[in-house]
Amino acid sequence: MEAIAQAAGLVFQPYVLWVIFASAVFGMFVGAMPGLTATMATALLVPVTFFMDPVPALGAIVTATAMAIFAGDIPAAMLRIPGTPASAAYTDESYAMARKGELDLNLGVNLVFSVLGGLIGVAILILATPVLAEIAINFSSFEYFWLCLLGLTCAVFIATDAPLKGFASLLIGLAIGTVGIDPAAGFPRFTFGSVELMAGISFIPAMIGMFALSEVLRGVVAIDRTAVPLAQRIGNIFRGIGSVTRRYWVNFFRGSGIGVAIGALPGAGADIAAWISYAVSKRFSKEPEKFGTGHVEGVVDSTSANNSAIAAAWIPALVFGIPGDSITAIVIGVLYMKGMNPGPTVFLQNPQLIYAVFMIFVLANLFMLPIGWAAIKLAKQMLRVPRNVLLPIILMCCVVGSYAMTNSFYGIALMTVMGILAWLMEEHGFPIAPAILGLVLGELLEQSFMTSMIKADGAFLAFFHRPIAGVLGAITIAVWVGMAWHSWKRRQGGVAGPVTPAP
Amino acid sequence: MRANDALSGLVLIVLAAAMIALTASFPAFPGQKYGPSLFPRILGVGIIICGLMLVWSGLSARRAGAPWVAVAPWVRDPWRATSFLLVLAMLLLYILAAETIGFIPIAIVFLGGLFLWLGVRPLTAGAVAVAATGALFWFFASMLRVPLPRGVLTGIM
Numbered sequence: 001m002e003a004i005a006q007a008a009g010l011v012f013q014p015y016v017l018w019v020i021f022a023s024a025v026f027g028m029f030v031g032a033m034p035g036l037t038a039t040m041a042t043a044l045l046v047p048v049t050f051f052m053d054p055v056p057a058l059g060a061i062v063t064a065t066a067m068a069i070f071a072g073d074i075p076a077a078m079l080r081i082p083g084t085p086a087s088a089a090y091t092d093e094s095y096a097m098a099r100k101g102e103l104d105l106n107l108g109v110n111l112v113f114s115v116l117g118g119l120i121g122v123a124i125l126i127l128a129t130p131v132l133a134e135i136a137i138n139f140s141s142f143e144y145f146w147l148c149l150l151g152l153t154c155a156v157f158i159a160t161d162a163p164l165k166g167f168a169s170l171l172i173g174l175a176i177g178t179v180g181i182d183p184a185a186g187f188p189r190f191t192f193g194s195v196e197l198m199a200g201i202s203f204i205p206a207m208i209g210m211f212a213l214s215e216v217l218r219g220v221v222a223i224d225r226t227a228v229p230l231a232q233r234i235g236n237i238f239r240g241i242g243s244v245t246r247r248y249w250v251n252f253f254r255g256s257g258i259g260v261a262i263g264a265l266p267g268a269g270a271d272i273a274a275w276i277s278y279a280v281s282k283r284f285s286k287e288p289e290k291f292g293t294g295h296v297e298g299v300v301d302s303t304s305a306n307n308s309a310i311a312a313a314w315i316p317a318l319v320f321g322i323p324g325d326s327i328t329a330i331v332i333g334v335l336y337m338k339g340m341n342p343g344p345t346v347f348l349q350n351p352q353l354i355y356a357v358f359m360i361f362v363l364a365n366l367f368m369l370p371i372g373w374a375a376i377k378l379a380k381q382m383l384r385v386p387r388n389v390l391l392p393i394i395l396m397c398c399v400v401g402s403y404a405m406t407n408s409f410y411g412i413a414l415m416t417v418m419g420i421l422a423w424l425m426e427e428h429g430f431p432i433a434p435a436i437l438g439l440v441l442g443e444l445l446e447q448s449f450m451t452s453m454i455k456a457d458g459a460f461l462a463f464f465h466r467p468i469a470g471v472l473g474a475i476t477i478a479v480w481v482g483m484a485w486h487s488w489k490r491r492q493g494g495v496a497g498p499v500t501p502a503p
Numbered sequence: 504m505r506a507n508d509a510l511s512g513l514v515l516i517v518l519a520a521a522m523i524a525l526t527a528s529f530p531a532f533p534g535q536k537y538g539p540s541l542f543p544r545i546l547g548v549g550i551i552i553c554g555l556m557l558v559w560s561g562l563s564a565r566r567a568g569a570p571w572v573a574v575a576p577w578v579r580d581p582w583r584a585t586s587f588l589l590v591l592a593m594l595l596l597y598i599l600a601a602e603t604i605g606f607i608p609i610a611i612v613f614l615g616g617l618f619l620w621l622g623v624r625p626l627t628a629g630a631v632a633v634a635a636t637g638a639l640f641w642f643f644a645s646m647l648r649v650p651l652p653r654g655v656l657t658g659i660m
Contacts (some may be wrong), residue, residue, distance in 0.1 A: 021537075171549045175546045178542060187529060187530060189526075189539055219578065219582075220586040220587060221586060223621055388618065388625070389631055392613075395593070404649040407650060409598050411581050412597065412598050416594045416595075440631055450542070453537050453541075
């Protein structure tokens with residue numbers, strides 16, 4: 001109770017509320033601009049929040065991402081271009097609704113169910129994390145090893161459609177993560193005599209490169225391909241929400257539930273949640289033939305799902321230090337920088353900070369209603385900001401932001417190299433998310449692996465002796481065997497390996 | 504631009520082999536079976552296996568008629584290709600020259616130049632370049648106390 005009061009004291013301060021409001025506006029803008037993603041918003045925010053106290057810093061990230069995921073729905077409906085990948089699943093549906101003259105209803109449904117889905121995600125986050133932390137406090141290196149491996153496995157198999165390239169991407173990320181002092185013996189690896197590389201790959205500049213610079217590189221070659229918003233006046237977006245809610249409340253709960261489950265899985269975030277819940281909605285709908293023609297049902301499911309996933313991704317991040325999506329991968333870096341090392345002990349050492357994060361999550365979702373409404377009203381002006389002005393400014397933000405993280409040109413060089421790497425990988429169909437996860441989890445994975453190996457003295461069976469470790473290990477191996485069998489069956493069926501279309 | 508999977512696989516194999524070769528110089532600790540080279544070696548072997556599978560699938564795609572390198576349309580368009588190279592050149596120049604020239608002049612020139620190249624009207628380009636540079640400098644150097652390089656403006660500001 002005392003911690004909750006302390007948390008409220010930390011949150012309800014003019015400065016913190018101002019930061020939350022400013023990041024809400026920032027998140028809305030970034031989310032609504034096609035080509036700028038929620039992850040990019042986070043990566044660019046971190047240098048700014050670097051000098052803040054933990055609560056406003058985390059508040060800024062929480063708020064900006066929640067807003068950005070909703071705001072991505074606006075250009076989806078008006079331009080048929082998703083503002084962030086999380087809106088891609090129902091972009092065609094939203095645009096079809098808008099063309100039928102239901103733009104108001106679509107944006108209203110997106111806003112209201114984003115808020116409600118977000119609140120469900122937060123509720124589960126608040127309920128689940130303390131319970132999981134109780135369990136996790138007894139974890140040894142064996143459990144952490146399997147948990148890491150399971151998380152990385154999920155990232156490869158669930159979050160990508162090309163498992164081989166996903167796996168390669170993961171290994172690349174892990175390999176990059178080995179640069180620096182090794183966690184077991186303290187020997188500097190792959191540093192080539194550089195003092196800056198001894199500290200390891202500086203995480204935030206790497207993220208800025210992989211998520212912002214690579215997007216700039218993709219953007220500048222397609223700068224003149226802009227779309228024109230639908231010329232429709234936006235009226236009362238809240239009309240008709242009541243009847244949609246009465247008719248599709250099951251969809252809302254199902255979508256939010258799927259969002260929470262997918263969000264909490266390591267490596268799979270809001271975008272996957274939206275795709276899966278849209279597919280589930282169509283599968284169980286009484287009128288599946290209406291999907292794709294501007295039908296609101298699938299939108300309810302998936303717009304709830306992507307916002308609930310945002311909060312749920314924080315569950316494994318806070319409890320185990322294993323990110324639920326690429327945004328929380330960055331958040332984990334921020335938590336370490338702020339001295340709140342993620343893991344079950346953070347609930348004992350800094351409970352007030354955790355409660356403050358929960359409160360900000362609730363606040364952010366409540367603020368979403370008025371700010372989202374304003375964003376919808378201003379959408380036409382916002383979408384008119386030309387990309388040829390925006391991208392150079394983002395480029396400069398990348399430069400200054402990565403410099404600020406290391407106070408040296410090493411940050412900019414690292415950002416550039418990682419940006420080019422990410423660009424090359426995406427061009428060749430290698431998904432980026434597994435690499436990020438590998439980079440974040442590399443040290444924890446290696447440390448728990450080496451500790452376990454030394455404890456077990458090479459006897460691999462010891463990895464299964466403890467009950468929870470045994471179960472986690474069995475699940476991990478089952479997923480691997482299942483996926484191998486699945487791809488073998490597919491090959492037997494005469495279908496060659498996964499074919500990804502050239503971009 | 505997209506190279507055939509066989510080529511990407513080959514690159515991965517070469518890089519992983521180099522990584523494993525580098526681990527040979529890592530010290531072993533007496534009485535300790537597992538040293539700092541174990542984990543990178545496991546990763547290296549994993550990458551090589553992935554690389555081999557990519558080579559395999561790339562070669563079968565090649566037999567089915569896929570090209571070695573598929574060039575994206577923008578590469579052939581001089582304006583777009585230059586935009587791409589311009590961004591990279593600016594990053595490189597910034598790393599090399601910002602210390603002597605200073606953030607403010609270099610940012611104004613880069614922003615203004617990139618705006619003009621991407622087709623922003625000159626007046627807007629100049630105004631936004633100055634305003635954005637000013638805003639970034641004010642925020643990062645004054646508010647957050649990041650030591651942005653001052654270069655030629657040392658002593659003036």
